Amino acid sequence: MATAPITKDSHLYLVDASAYIFRAFHALPPLTRASDGLPIGAVSGFCNMLFKLLEDLKGDDRPTHFACIFDASSHTFRNELYDQYKANRDEPPEELRPQFPLVRRAAEAFAAHAIEMEGFEADDLIATYARQAEAKGARVTIVSSDKDLMQLVTDKIVMLDTMKNKTMGRDEVFEKFGVGPEKVVDVQSLAGDSVDNVPGAPGIGVKTAATLLGEYGDLDTLLARAEEIKQPKRRETLINFADQIRLSRDLVTLKDDVPLETTLEDLAVQDPEPDTLLGFLEEMEFKTITRRVREMMEKEGALEAAPPAEDPIDRTKYACVRDFKELEDWIDRAAKQGFVAVDTETDSLDSVTANLVGVSLALAPNEACYIPLAHVDPNDAGDGDMFGADPPRQVRMKDAIKALKPLLENDAVLKIGQNIKYDLNIFAQHGIHVAPVDDTMLLSYVLNAGKHGHGMDLLSEKYLGHTPLSFKEVAGSGKSQVTFDRVALDKATDYAAEDADVTLRLWQTFKPLLHTEKVTTVYETEERPLVPVLAAMEREGIKVDRDKLSRLSSDFSQRMAALEAEAHEQAGEEFNIGSPKQLGEILFDKMGIEGGKKTKTGAWVTDADVLEGLAAAGHDLPRTIVDWRTLSKLRSTYTEALQAAINKETGRVHTSFSMAVAQTGRLSSSDPNLQNIPVRTEEGRKIREAFIADKGNVLVSADYSQIELRVLAHMADIDALKSAFKEGLDIHAMTASEMFGVPIEGMDPMVRRQAKAINFGIIYGISGFGLARQLGIPQSEAADYIKTYFKRFPGIRAYMDETKAFAKEHGFVQTAFGRKVHLAGIKSKGPQKAFAERQAINAPIQGSAADIIKRAMIRMPEALAKAKLKARMLLQVHDELIFECPEKEAEKLIKVAKETMQSAAGPKMDLSVPLEVDARAAANWADAH
DNA sequence: GCGATCACG
DNA sequence: GACGTACGTGATCGCA
Numbered sequence: 001m002a003t004a005p006i007t008k009d010s011h012l013y014l015v016d017a018s019a020y021i022f023r024a025f026h027a028l029p030p031l032t033r034a035s036d037g038l039p040i041g042a043v044s045g046f047c048n049m050l051f052k053l054l055e056d057l058k059g060d061d062r063p064t065h066f067a068c069i070f071d072a073s074s075h076t077f078r079n080e081l082y083d084q085y086k087a088n089r090d091e092p093p094e095e096l097r098p099q100f101p102l103v104r105r106a107a108e109a110f111a112a113h114a115i116e117m118e119g120f121e122a123d124d125l126i127a128t129y130a131r132q133a134e135a136k137g138a139r140v141t142i143v144s145s146d147k148d149l150m151q152l153v154t155d156k157i158v159m160l161d162t163m164k165n166k167t168m169g170r171d172e173v174f175e176k177f178g179v180g181p182e183k184v185v186d187v188q189s190l191a192g193d194s195v196d197n198v199p200g201a202p203g204i205g206v207k208t209a210a211t212l213l214g215e216y217g218d219l220d221t222l223l224a225r226a227e228e229i230k231q232p233k234r235r236e237t238l239i240n241f242a243d244q245i246r247l248s249r250d251l252v253t254l255k256d257d258v259p260l261e262t263t264l265e266d267l268a269v270q271d272p273e274p275d276t277l278l279g280f281l282e283e284m285e286f287k288t289i290t291r292r293v294r295e296m297m298e299k300e301g302a303l304e305a306a307p308p309a310e311d312p313i314d315r316t317k318y319a320c321v322r323d324f325k326e327l328e329d330w331i332d333r334a335a336k337q338g339f340v341a342v343d344t345e346t347d348s349l350d351s352v353t354a355n356l357v358g359v360s361l362a363l364a365p366n367e368a369c370y371i372p373l374a375h376v377d378p379n380d381a382g383d384g385d386m387f388g389a390d391p392p393r394q395v396r397m398k399d400a401i402k403a404l405k406p407l408l409e410n411d412a413v414l415k416i417g418q419n420i421k422y423d424l425n426i427f428a429q430h431g432i433h434v435a436p437v438d439d440t441m442l443l444s445y446v447l448n449a450g451k452h453g454h455g456m457d458l459l460s461e462k463y464l465g466h467t468p469l470s471f472k473e474v475a476g477s478g479k480s481q482v483t484f485d486r487v488a489l490d491k492a493t494d495y496a497a498e499d500a501d502v503t504l505r506l507w508q509t510f511k512p513l514l515h516t517e518k519v520t521t522v523y524e525t526e527e528r529p530l531v532p533v534l535a536a537m538e539r540e541g542i543k544v545d546r547d548k549l550s551r552l553s554s555d556f557s558q559r560m561a562a563l564e565a566e567a568h569e570q571a572g573e574e575f576n577i578g579s580p581k582q583l584g585e586i587l588f589d590k591m592g593i594e595g596g597k598k599t600k601t602g603a604w605v606t607d608a609d610v611l612e613g614l615a616a617a618g619h620d621l622p623r624t625i626v627d628w629r630t631l632s633k634l635r636s637t638y639t640e641a642l643q644a645a646i647n648k649e650t651g652r653v654h655t656s657f658s659m660a661v662a663q664t665g666r667l668s669s670s671d672p673n674l675q676n677i678p679v680r681t682e683e684g685r686k687i688r689e690a691f692i693a694d695k696g697n698v699l700v701s702a703d704y705s706q707i708e709l710r711v712l713a714h715m716a717d718i719d720a721l722k723s724a725f726k727e728g729l730d731i732h733a734m735t736a737s738e739m740f741g742v743p744i745e746g747m748d749p750m751v752r753r754q755a756k757a758i759n760f761g762i763i764y765g766i767s768g769f770g771l772a773r774q775l776g777i778p779q780s781e782a783a784d785y786i787k788t789y790f791k792r793f794p795g796i797r798a799y800m801d802e803t804k805a806f807a808k809e810h811g812f813v814q815t816a817f818g819r820k821v822h823l824a825g826i827k828s829k830g831p832q833k834a835f836a837e838r839q840a841i842n843a844p845i846q847g848s849a850a851d852i853i854k855r856a857m858i859r860m861p862e863a864l865a866k867a868k869l870k871a872r873m874l875l876q877v878h879d880e881l882i883f884e885c886p887e888k889e890a891e892k893l894i895k896v897a898k899e900t901m902q903s904a905a906g907p908k909m910d911l912s913v914p915l916e917v918d919a920r921a922a923a924n925w926a927d928a929h
Numbered sequence: 930g931c932g933a934t935c936a937c938g
Numbered sequence: 939g940a941c942g943t944a945c946g947t948g949a950t951c952g953c954a
Contacts, residue, residue, distance in 0.1 A: 770944025
């Protein structure tokens with residue numbers, strides 16, 4: 001049986017199968033098998049549901065663990081408590097009885113674990129599994145509409161009614177019962193249940209129960225203080241029927257500690273055996289679903305070419321290479337073969353400072369090795385006390401580097417890695433410039449963006465059906481975690497060689513799919529060549545003025561202290577000014593300000609929008625908080641954190657760019673994030689001023705002007721927008737002029753501001769609500785604006801409709817350069833669909849702009865070299881590139897950078913609008929921007 | 930570890 | 939007729 005650990009990324013589905021059968025039988029039209037009249041309506045409904053759950057769900061919603069839970073018998077411990085429990089139930093109808101065993105067979109055919117236990121109801125098993133999974137941080141979806149299960153709902157556990165396609169979380173439970181899930185039991189104990197024959201308290205229904213609990217808190221308190229109830233009748237009932245209420249509670253409370261026979265891990269989703277499943281469906285004579293299942297299986301066979309099953313991962317076959325001759329042998333074989341998977345092990349996650357600890361190579365499935373280079377005795381505590389600490393015998397670092405260099409730099413040998421930019425930086429520390437490379441993370445990114453993440457463990461699980469050793473398993477976790485150089489060589493070999501092995505297998509899986517999925521060009525022209533460019537930028541880093549940051553920090557601290565004191569005075573009490581919860585209570589509960597909103601967790605919303613509104617209404621405290629928060633943010637996230645991020649050796653800050661995080665093709669930056677350095681406020685700009693050029697150098701910032709609107713004008717083919725850009729008009733003013741019929745000359749800045757918000761709205765997949773919120777105007781007015789906009793630019797609406805239709809048909813959208821962005825929710829209904837539609841509109845625009853700047857970045861090193869410039873590219877901020885160069889070069893650099901950026905769409909795309917780039921040189925980033 | 934908040938494009 | 943909404947990121951904090 002397949003097993004898989006439950007982690008916080010797991011998603012367990014628990015189907016309340018017995019309840020489903022009854023419901024399907026009554027809700028669905030009666031259906032009989034054509035050949036012999038066997039009733040099969042419930043079986044059909046059940047199969048359709050399973051298929052939908054197992055095959056249709058994508059992304060986060062895709063189950064990792066799955067079980068169908070059945071009632072084993074009608075007699076359970078509840079009958080011992082109360083002999084009338086469920087005593088009013090009729091025998092199941094004649095047409096339903098033969099379907100029970102068929103449904104169990106259906107579950108087996110879908111390879112869905114069918115679980116039942118004598119003496120326990122399905123509900124108790126569901127409760128036990130759900131709570132266990134939740135305790136491990138997993139998400140749980142209970143497929144049922146049974147209100148008895150609603151007590152289980154939490155932030156992690158939701159219910160799904162597949163017939164109504166409705167998800168039930170906290171809010172929905174609250175709507176139904178008037179109390180949160182944790183008090184559902186209390187309500188049910190009072191209200192009783194005629195269906196299950198739970199007595200409850202006579203004359204008290206859900207509404208009254210909720211009211212009472214609202215007043216007294218919980219059932220025990222309510223019963224204890226029943227004397228205080230004002231209404232005589234209710235008081236009497238609660239006092240007289242206290243025992244019956246307590247019994248009811250025992251009946252409705254689900255048992256969540258059933259001694260399970262099948263563990264959670266055993267519920268791992270497994271692929272159905274095609275012959276068994278298709279055989280069963282054909283036997284039932286289900287035409288439609290048989291066809292759909294067959295199509296799905298054919299497609300998956302093509303898409304996820306599973307690894308040769310006869311070659312499962314076998315860690316015992318890995319070699320630990322500890323002498324030089326053996327290393328030379330591996331290198332020879334790799335060179336001969338022409339490709340090799342490579343992975344480095346280090347003592348840190350930061351590729352600029354990390355030390356190389358070992359290298360692993362893989363030549364073929366199971367043919368992999370680990371070459372330890374800097375391991376120490378695992379018993380060495382690392383405290384400098386070298387007693388008993390003999391490093392294990394291993395190849396000398398210097399020798400290994402010398403031997404590996406020709407292989408890693410050999411342009412006839414492809415080096416395959418997972419996130420190989422990291423390894424490039426590690427090897428660069430040792431003077432090795434690895435090329436050419438392939439990256440399995442990027443292969444997955446161009447194939448699967450939007451479907452799922454691209455980390456190795458996830459990809460291995462999904463495409464190889466194999467769970468690699470986790471880092472924690474070999475290095476420990478928490479306080480007892482050690483760096484990799486302290487891991488014993490046998491364990492290190494298992495882990496490291498497996499990573500190379502898995503990488504190689506993923507490459508074999510993904511590489512052929514580039515062509516079938518038509519994403520070769522995106523991979524070859526945008527992703528693969530960008531890797532060394534970004535690696536160099538990360539190594540280069542950017543200089544920051546530590547003293548300036550330090551002075552800003554002190555300044556912010558002082559002003560924060562003053563604001564904090566002021567806030568306490570305005571509040572009339574001391575409170576934690578950094579706690580949104582406490583602030584909300586002071587503003588809306590204590591001070592009694594009306595009109596507050598709550599978040600889905602029940603806390604008051606106190607974000608800047610709300611506080612600005614309150615300040616405008618004449619309250620003093622909100623303004624103080626807003627000011628304090630501004631400074632607090634700047635201090636903790638920037639002035640403090642950036643000082644800590646300065647590299648001791650280089651004296652510069654080195655970010656890490658992620659190429660496979662953003663769904664649209666954008667980069668992201670982290671550790672630290674240098675793509676969100678403040679600029680919008682005066683205080684914020686001071687932080688930008690701390691980003692400086694080295695002595696004798698300047699920073700140059702070059703940014704695309706309105707690139708997303710230009711891309712939109714081109715892609716949607718809007719003549720009015722295109723000519724506006726060609727004529728160099730102020731695009732927001734032009735939009736305002738077209739919409740409101742006012743001249744561009746001497747335009748009211750407020751009118752232009754509104755047009756600007758609309759232009760952004762268009763790019764984001766506009767909604768009246770969003771525009772109204774942004775502009776602070778009534779929704780009706782916003783709707784009118786949008787109407788006017790579409791009337792004036794009908795091509796935009798047509799483009800949006802086409803894009804949505806394409807997304808729905810194909811499940812993805814594309815940028816102008818052929819990058820695919822898959823949209824998980826596009827086929828769902830309700831808010832998920834609306835969200836996916838907005839993504840569908842935004843992704844091609846944002847993604848095409850990302851494509852363009854990537855193309856510019858890739859060409860930049862050669863353009864700089866050709867112009868004989870010493871300039872280095874340091875950062876990318878989505879539509880902006882930051883360089884550093886000798887003062888004297890600045891003018892020439894600006895020219896080269898502009899040309900390269902403005903022509904970056906070609907020759908692949910003949911953009912029908914010009915791309916404008918503004919560039920400036922200065923001593924710091926604020927002035928260059 | 931998660932939600933709320935806020936910094937950027 | 940109601941619902942829930944602007945697109946894409948990452949870091950920090952309080953609080954469970």
